Amino acid sequence: MNSATLYISGYVPLMTAHLPFFDDDNTSSDQILLALRQSVDNIDAALIHMLAERFRHTQAIGKLKAKFSLPPADPKRETQQIARLRRLAQEAHLDPDFAEKFLNFIIREVICHHEAIAAKNPKK
Numbered sequence: 688m689n690s691a692t693l694y695i696s697g698y699v700p701l702m703t704a705h706l707p708f709f710d711d712d713n714t715s716s717d718q719i720l721l722a723l724r725q726s727v728d729n730i731d732a733a734l735i736h737m738l739a740e741r742f743r744h745t746q747a748i749g750k751l752k753a754k755f756s757l758p759p760a761d762p763k764r765e766t767q768q769i770a771r772l773r774r775l776a777q778e779a780h781l782d783p784d785f786a787e788k789f790l791n792f793i794i795r796e797v798i799c800h801h802e803a804i805a806a807k808n809p810k811k
């Protein structure tokens with residue numbers, strides 16, 4: 688398989704231009720799979736690091752909210768975030784419904800963290 692074949696099969700060649708093997712007709716499917724999986728692994732690692740950073744900041748928000756007796760959830764803010772992420776997803780050719788589900792999944796977890804922080808710091 689070469690880059691032309693990948694293009695015909697719907698794979699965006701720009702994304703693979705930096706990968707080895709793609710202009711070589713003798714490349715085995717195992718080699719191509721390995722190269723693609725290396726990129727997937729790099730992207731997964733980046734996602735984990737970005738999520739860790741996001742949770743670090745939302746933990747700080749949770750502490751602030753507990754200190755000033757603010758509610759753990761802010762539905763108005765969530766509505767804005769979802770509208771924005773759906774727009775970004777569309778531009779990036781990612782399914783907006785998936786983007787919304789993904790954000791909601793993360794936010795639900797953040798709200799649990801906020802509730803736990805508030806429970807540990809009860810206001811008299």
Ligand SMILES: O=C(O)C(=O)C[C@]1(C(=O)O)C=C[C@@H](O)C=C1
Nearest residue numbers: 745748760761762764765794797
């Ligand atoms: O921005 C806030 O107020 C947060 O608590 C953070 C966050 C989020 O994870 O983005 C979580 C819960 C809220 O309902 C809205 C947003």
